Amino acid sequence: MIPKFVADVMLGSLSRWLRLFGFDTLYSNNFKDFELIKISLQEGRILLTKDRILAKSKLLKEVIFINSEHIDEQLKEVFLYLKDKKFDIKSNSHRCPVCNGEMREIAKEQIINEIPDYIAMTIDEFYICDSCGKIYWQGSHKEKIDEMREKILKSID
Numbered sequence: 001m002i003p004k005f006v007a008d009v010m011l012g013s014l015s016r017w018l019r020l021f022g023f024d025t026l027y028s029n030n031f032k033d034f035e036l037i038k039i040s041l042q043e044g045r046i047l048l049t050k051d052r053i054l055a056k057s058k059l060l061k062e063v064i065f066i067n068s069e070h071i072d073e074q075l076k077e078v079f080l081y082l083k084d085k086k087f088d089i090k091s092n093s094h095r096c097p098v099c100n101g102e103m104r105e106i107a108k109e110q111i112i113n114e115i116p117d118y119i120a121m122t123i124d125e126f127y128i129c130d131s132c133g134k135i136y137w138q139g140s141h142k143e144k145i146d147e148m149r150e151k152i153l154k155s156i157d
Helices: 009-020 033-043 071-084 108-114 117-122 140-156
Strands: 005-007 025-027 046-049 063-065 103-106 126-129 135-137
Touching (some): 005 009, 005 033, 009 025, 009 046, 009 071, 033 046, 063 071, 071 140, 103 108, 108 126
Parallel strands (some): 005 046, 046 063
Antiparallel strands (some): 103 126, 126 135
16 A cells, blocks of 8 residues: 655655655645644544644644654655555656646646747656646756665665
């Protein structure tokens, strides 16, 4: 089973990275504690928090208290928890890192007027977010994302 998350206000970067890894991760800097608990329970999401009091709530079924301030260590904390609970830690889905929407592949011809000329001449594979409409393609950042994922996975073996 692939987990879904909801994150508190202090974990925006972690949320973005989890989305880059393909995990459905809700985040808003406007969520109040009671909203985080409600979302977690109603939608079966694991709550990610740096708030010790929130993490100890008896209402929550699954919560990961994040200790570290460093993104690689935060990711490691999440992946260790998932591994321990026997969750699938290799998501194959594509999520928008900005809005968490689902992304799908789109033909270059459909978006040719919305991308830079150089990109249109050099890249053939594109994705579009079904929620916000943002267009993505694989650039040098893809290598960084893959390197981070491999680093984290190796560190928990």
